[in-house]
Amino acid sequence: MHGDILALLLVVGLGTYLLRCLPLVGLTRRRLSPGIEGWLRYVGPAVLGALIASGLLTPHHGLGFSAAGLGALLPTAAVARLTRNLPFATLVGVVAYGVLHAWLG
Amino acid sequence: MPAFRPRVSVAAREGLRTGFSIALGYFPVAVAFGLAARQAGLSAAEAALCSLVVYAGASQFVLAGLLAQGATFVAAAATALLLNVRHVLFGASLAPHARRWPRWQQAVLAFGLTDEAFAAASSAVHRGFFGRRFLGWTQAVSYASWVLGTLVGAYFQQSLPAAARDALSFALTALFVALLIPALKRRSDWVAAGVGAAVAAGASYLGSLSLGLFAAGVVGASAGWWLGRTAGKDGEAGENAGRRDARITGCSHEREVAAKS
Numbered sequence: 324m325h326g327d328i329l330a331l332l333l334v335v336g337l338g339t340y341l342l343r344c345l346p347l348v349g350l351t352r353r354r355l356s357p358g359i360e361g362w363l364r365y366v367g368p369a370v371l372g373a374l375i376a377s378g379l380l381t382p383h384h385g386l387g388f389s390a391a392g393l394g395a396l397l398p399t400a401a402v403a404r405l406t407r408n409l410p411f412a413t414l415v416g417v418v419a420y421g422v423l424h425a426w427l428g
Numbered sequence: 429m430p431a432f433r434p435r436v437s438v439a440a441r442e443g444l445r446t447g448f449s450i451a452l453g454y455f456p457v458a459v460a461f462g463l464a465a466r467q468a469g470l471s472a473a474e475a476a477l478c479s480l481v482v483y484a485g486a487s488q489f490v491l492a493g494l495l496a497q498g499a500t501f502v503a504a505a506a507t508a509l510l511l512n513v514r515h516v517l518f519g520a521s522l523a524p525h526a527r528r529w530p531r532w533q534q535a536v537l538a539f540g541l542t543d544e545a546f547a548a549a550s551s552a553v554h555r556g557f558f559g560r561r562f563l564g565w566t567q568a569v570s571y572a573s574w575v576l577g578t579l580v581g582a583y584f585q586q587s588l589p590a591a592a593r594d595a596l597s598f599a600l601t602a603l604f605v606a607l608l609i610p611a612l613k614r615r616s617d618w619v620a621a622g623v624g625a626a627v628a629a630g631a632s633y634l635g636s637l638s639l640g641l642f643a644a645g646v647v648g649a650s651a652g653w654w655l656g657r658t659a660g661k662d663g664e665a666g667e668n669a670g671r672r673d674a675r676i677t678g679c680s681h682e683r684e685v686a687a688k689s
Contacts, residue, residue, distance in 0.1 A: 336481030344538035347519030365620040367550025369648025372621030373628035378601030403609040416602025421595025
């Protein structure tokens with residue numbers, strides 16, 4: 324293993340860990356204002372919405388969306404809504420996407 | 429006679445289920461990373477070490493790409509870390525729910541706070557069963573699948589059939605949808621998710637998706653928070669929805685606390 328690559332991986336690993344750890348450990352020791360706690364409550368839905376959008380975008384096509392991805396959203400959301408079963412809903416989404424991707428090309 | 433009740437807590441069971449769902453998405457992506465790392469000139473051991481210590485999909489792919497292009501140490505490290513700045517929001521968002529955890533447990537569980545683990549944790553907070561056991565099991569299964577997938581990709585490379593790779597490429601998006609839907613209890617939640625999606629799409633169009641995810645978190649959360657504040661009865665409706673949801677899922681914060689004790 325090259326020493327410079329090892330050092331790079333350790334630096335990026337440590338930096339990434341600190342970005343995750345410091346806010347969690349630091350902010351649990353101080354009481355946040357209700358306004359900030361209320362705002363933080365919405366970070367989850369906002370990031371999830373962003374991650375879904377980024378997963379549906381087709382690479383290198385401006386604002387193009389994957390037709391198979393958009394088509395697979397509905398059964399995934401419906402199963403998640405009706406069953407609240409995470410693995411099952413994920414599996415339905417994967418199968419729906421696989422079928423639509425093979426069909427639409 | 430009292431009924432036999434297995435001593436697996438609701439939180440641990442939900443954590444395992446969530447972890448396996450994430451693993452379904454992680455594994456093929458990790459295989460692709462293992463393959464990309466080898467093509468970039470890393471050894472299988474270096475690829476595995478990258479997944480073991482960095483454990484952040486996007487920046488790992490970028491690192492492999494930069495190394496393949498012969499980027500300098502500083503440029504590669506700075507770019508990879510810049511991609512992970514959004515993780516600051518994750519710890520801050522979960523901190524109010526982790527106050528009673530020992531500090532060493534906060535430090536350990538922070539390691540695995542990836543996009544997907546945070547998404548699962550955020551959904552669990554909204555559904556009332558977030559806790560150390562939930563997060564620990566979710567992260568353990570996810571991390572194992574990420575490292576294992578990297579090794580498979582690094583050693584066996586193109587062994588997965590193309591059709592399976594195509595289908596599994598949607599697994600993480602499907603997982604995010606399955607996590608988001610139960611968390612949408614208030615109109616302001618929908619607005620936060622919608623604005624977050626729009627900002628991410630715009631950022632992607634401008635060519636900066638990773639920073640766009642950070643911006644989407646900030647702008648989307650601000651939009652949802654603003655609407656939640658201005659809509660008078662919204663909070664009350666959300667509280668009721670939360671209680672309804674806890675009944676549907678059979679989980680509650682109280683049960684989580686009891687299970688942990």
